[in-house]
Amino acid sequence: MNNEHSAERPAEKSGDRRGIQSIEVGGALLQALVRHGGPMILKDLARDxxxxxxxxxxYLVSFGKLGLIEQDPVTGRYGLGAFTLQMGLSALHELNPLRVATPEAAKLSDEIQQNVAIAVWGNQGPTIVSIEECSRQVHVNMRVGTVMDLLTSATGRVFAAFLPARMTAALIEEDLARLKADRGALSREGLEAELEEVRRERLARAVGKPIPGINAFTAPIFDHTGHLALAITAMGPSGSFDPDWKGPIAKKLRACAAAISGRLGNTGS
Structure with missing residues (x-):
């Protein structure tokens, strides 16, 4: 057999994912348009x-034929096309916020060595739907299905701060009345100040309460419409949990929440 014809190409190494370079090069134009957030002239688009x-x-001509790019006939500027919008909407439709958030919560738990929980707004209020436990023993009286107090827990205050008032008003009134009867500790003015702090810091904080000896931070996660989709809570013993707004746990939780929000299509929260 002729050696020239029998020569074989080297086998592709396991894990070596070879792509098509021209597609990757052209894709940089789409990425530039997304980063810019609006139509661009050819010179600026190519530079970016x-x-x-x-x-x-x-590339732009071919993308135009596919509906990925449109050129304004008056200004000559290039923008994202109708098919790009259809692709984006299809991707958003398939997104499951909890499925996106759960692996990120697990990674955060490993990184900060604290338990991390995810909560949604349920029929009775903020409800824990997932708990990622770190490798060390952290004893927190919480399980999947636990309904968190709306006003005294960090998890609850995130929902009180970022959900529309029509969804929370009745429960807030009930909790304020209960707290006034129990302890007289929280006025409406005090609540508004606390919720404003949550909005400003993009975090709610609990230091030793409602669970004695346990500190917690909760961060909001937003979807592509800007609405609150989930809340993610890091919690642990007060002796090993830094409650500083600018501490490492707070920073990493904010970054995790922002990354999940970005995966859900949120760009401006």
Whole structure:
């Protein structure tokens, strides 16, 4: 057999995911449009994508035929096309916020060595739907299905701060009346100040209460419409949990929540 014809190409290494370079090059133009957030002239678009205009133009023509790019006939500017919108809507429709958030919560738990819980708004209020436990023993009296207090827990205050008032008003009134009867500790003015702090810090904080000896931070997670989708809570013993707004736990929780929100299509929260 002729050696020239029998020669074989080297086998692709396991895990070596080879792509098509021209698609990756052209994709830089789409990425540049997304980053810019609006139509662009050819010169600026090509510059932001890292290529000369003469190289960018054929890609834009092909993208236009696919509906990925549209060119304004008056200004000549290029923008994202109708098919791009259809792709985005299809991707958003398939997104499950809890499925997106759960692996990120697990990674955060490992990183900060604290338990991390995810909560949604349920029929009775903020409800824990997932708990990721860290490798060390952290004893917190919480389980999946636990309904958190709306006003005294960090988890609850995130929902009180970011959900529409029509969804929370009745429960807030009930809790204020109960707290006044029990302890007289929280006025409406005090509540509004606390919720404003939550909105400003993009975090709610609990230090030793409602669970004695346990500190917690809760961060909001927003979807592509800007609405609150989930809340993510880091919690642990007060001796090993730094409650400083600018401490490492707070920073990492904020970053985790922002990353999940971004995965859900939120860009401005």
């Amino acid at each position: 994508a890292g290529m000369p205009p003469a190289k960018a133009h054929p």
